[in-house]
Every structure is written in C-alpha cells, then in structure tokens.
Amino acid sequence: MSVEVATSADLFDCRNAFVSTLEEMAAADRRVCAVVNDSVSSTKLKGFREKFPDRFVNVGIAEQNMVGTSAGLASAGMIPFCCGASCFLTARAMEQVKVDLGYAKNNVKLCGMSSGMAYGELGPTHHSIEDLAWTRVIPNLMVVVPADPIETRAVMLWARDYVGPVFVRLSRMPVPKLLSGDFVFEPGKAVTLREGDDIALLANGVLVARALQAAEKLHERRIGARVLNMSSMAPMDREAVIAAARETRGIVTIEEASVYGGLGGAVAEIIADEHPTLVKRMGVPGVFAPTGSVEFLLEHFGLTASGIEKAAVELLNKAAMG
C-alpha cells in the first residue's frame, strides 16, 4: 500500500485522537467500554468517564485484574478498551495478555499509553521499550504502532470492528500529521510513504516522521530512500520487507524500542529466512536509558533525522565494501 504524505507543521499528541475516537465509538455502540488502572488522567479518559459512567471501569492500581476483567467483559459480548501506561499494562499483566487474550482469543483492545521513552525523565521503570518484543510473539494478538493522529484514529476504528485481541501502542510525544484524513488501516500491510531503491527505512510510531525527514536529507545527497510505515507489527507485511531487501542495498529499522526483538528483530527474522541483506537496527541498544527528556533520549540514541541519515550512509558504505 502506497500513500501520499504531507507532513504538517503543527505537532499533535496522539492521545487526543485516541480519546475522541473512543468517545465517538462509545456513543454509537453500547458494547464499547473502557477499563483503566487508575490512569484516568494519563489516558485522557476523564471525559469518557463523565459521558459513559456505566461503561467505565476503574479497577484501581491492579493490572492483572485489569486485563482479566477485560477478558471477562469481552467474553460476555462487550468490546473493552483496556488502557494503561504501556510499561505496566504489558509487564505486570503479561500472563493475562498471553492466556486470557492471545490463547483464549478474547476480543480485548489493549491500549498501551506513553510507550517507548515518552516518560523520559521518570526513568527506565516507566519506559516501555520491551513491549514490542513481548507482545509480537503471542499468537492471535495483533500489535499496532500508529505513526500519527490520523493513523491512531484509523487503528481505533479498525480495532473496534476486528474480532480478536489487539495491542495498540501509543505515545504522548507530539508528532506531525503525515497521512490524509481518509486513511484506512489494514493489518499486515506496510504503508509506503516514499519510494526509493538505494536504501529502505522501516520505521514505526513516533519515529516515522523522522525517517521521512532523513529520506529528504538523503535525497539531497542523491540517495533514494524508500520509507515504509511498519505500524502493523503483528502480523507483519513479509512481502514488503522481502521487496525492500531485494530492491535496495540495505535496510535500516527505526523504533523507539529495544533493538532486540521488536521491529528490527522481526525484520531481521524475515530477511534471514528469505533474502539476507545488510540491516542496521536503530533503537535502544540493550541498555536502560540514562536520565533525560524523551527528546534528549532519542537524540542520545541517534534516533533523529540526522542520526538516521548517518546510519543509512554508513550502511551503504558497508554494502559498497561488500
């Protein structure tokens, strides 16, 4: 799937698109409900609580029960959106995610908020850089990382209609709009945001905008960079990854997550099976992050437009040396 991109100058907190879409869906469908772990303000669900008090469940600070209760709600015909900080939602309730959602196929929509290093200064306890590695290996669980507010809305609408467990990984870091308002999310499809045959930049979430900026800088160096939005982490678009491996000289993966087991890991698995080529995995390199804002930490780990540009050039040099 290929779409036109128009990067907005303004920046948007994707939680606003998340919550407005959730309220709109709840108004139209009595099955839609929200479950939170005290995280009423960090999920921006105060308005939902006021509008739909009978369909708002606050289990308190208790993530195992939050996910288990959501599974029970789903098994009885509700469509629960189970919302909490991704670091706690995934790590504390991982067995419930595996068994009550993935294995039992309960129709729960997990919304992991403030993922990656969005909680910057609060430190590694509050960072969620392992969640992609943990969730994408659970059978039946769809894992999606939207790139902008438009895609966040599209993913929420799709998640309501898709019958089965979904993990939507959201941030609070403001990002530009990239996609047009009529965008429709398709699971298992990478979205080509820019064509190019020298190198492929595969990104997800808040770093997609930076990958596009890097592609523009590479274009100035006469390097054609293909940019794929890999929002659908599971299932992953194997064909798009294999095509990127075949048609370019190397792949750079870019994610606000550990370089182990997430997007980089998934891409490396596919090309190792199908078409080995050089891959540079950008992300958090197997460490707990130091103290600093999310902007500082992204720069610290080279997750900026110029950092991606540099990594792409180094990869092409490596490819040229054979």
Added chain:
Amino acid sequence: MSATNTEEIPGLERRLRQASIAVRRNALRMVHHAKLGHPGGDFSSTDVLVTLYLSVMKIDPRNPAWPNRDRFVMSKGHSSAALYATLAAAGMLEEAALATYMDPLSLLNGHPDRNKVAGVEANTGPLGHGLPIATGCALAAKMQRAAWRTFVLTGDGELQEGSNWEAALCAAQYKLDNLVLIVDRNRIQQGDFTESTINMNPLGEKWRAFGWHVIEVNGHNHGELLRALSGPALPGKPTCVIANTIKGHGVSFMENNPAWHHGVPTDAQLAQALDELAKEEL
C-alpha cells in the same frame, strides 16, 4: 437446563450424589488413561461442579452459547477431568470424548480451552486468572442489565496468587451481587498442606474484610451446596462460598493425602477406587 426447583429436594440430592459418583469414576478413568492429571482436586471439586451444572445454573446444553446463560469459570483449570466429566453428565460433551483425555490432538487438553470445548468459558491453568475474568463477566451483565449470574471455582492454595485479591477488591467496589465465588477448601496444594505452606486462615474473615458475603458449607453435601448456590444474593455484595472439602474425597487411599494432588493410579488402584465409589453409590 433450568434449576430443578420443583423436584423434591431429597430426590434431587440423591440424583446429584449419584451423578457425582459417576463423574468421579469417569475422572479417575481419564487420569489413568492419560497417565497424567490432578485427581485429588478433581475429587474435592466434583460435588460443587455437579451441583452447579445439573441443578443450579441456567444453561441450555443444546445451545451452550445462549447469551443469557449463567457463566461458570473454572479457575482451577488443573481439575479438568472433573470439569469434562461434569460437562458430559450435563449433556454438553459427548461421553465418548472423555476417553481421549490428553491424547494427541484431543479436544480435551490437560487444562481447558474455551475454543475447543463448548461450555468452557475461560482458558485456565495458570492460577489466579478465573476470578478477574468472572469479575469482568459479572460487570458485563450489570452493563447489559442482564439477569444471568457468574460462578467461579478457585482452589484454596490458588488464593495465594495476588490477582485474586485485586479482583476481590474490584468486585466489592462494583457491588457485584451477581457474582458467586466458590473456594474448593481442600487444604492441600501441590507441595504440602496449605496451612503448612502459606496459612490461609482465617479465610472467611479475609473475604468478609474485603466486603464479600461469606457462606461456609460442607462441599460434599449437595443439600448445603444447593442452598448456598441457589439462594438469593445479598444485595450489593458478591458472595464467597467456602466449600470445605477433602482432597481425593471418596477413595480411601487418596483422601487427604498430598501425594494425590497429581498422583496417577495404577491398574490395581484404579480398580480399588472404582470399587469403593461403586459401593458408595449403593
């Protein structure tokens, strides 16, 4: 199947007792066949399961997905032989399927899978999952203003998992008087007696302190179980029925012996057990 309210209670009790003996005999044959299983807990929970499925719960064996059915969540999923044998007794599972327990590609996993067996509401096995799921079911009924009830059976050692107490707080907060927890209080867990491992006493007071309505019964007395499980709920409170049971109940060499948590009978032991259970039936 609707509650047999019109049946004379002594007659109903006799029927449930006979059905429970038949379920125990089937469950032990299944464990013997699979050379795996948890017969001690199968036998302590059998009378609860039979009372629920053959009398208390509003279910339709021909339509197990009936939206207004009462829900039952088997949190102690390791007692799957007793659950499957009870589902067969209730007409929700072909009796012939019981002979495939844990066979390769059988529908009857060691721990139940709701996507394989009609009548199974939750995939359990890891402990401490059932009560949160049942809490969600009960919340859904409240949201839908539906009259059906949710029952959930846990072990007593299982209550050492903290997730149960997260759900206990939540169920009380949301006044889930449509939720009934039954604790199979057999006082034995895998490694030892429960009170020698982590003392759960005073168990009833714990649930009362968490805001639940507590009833204690002899978990092998069908009359007491019928009264506790069929009775009206206390408005605004979830109910906890502590069923005092004997692990391995009904077979002399299994009763109250931690070794039978997941012991497998020899041919001779199976024959003796079936014989003892048959005599009990008389």
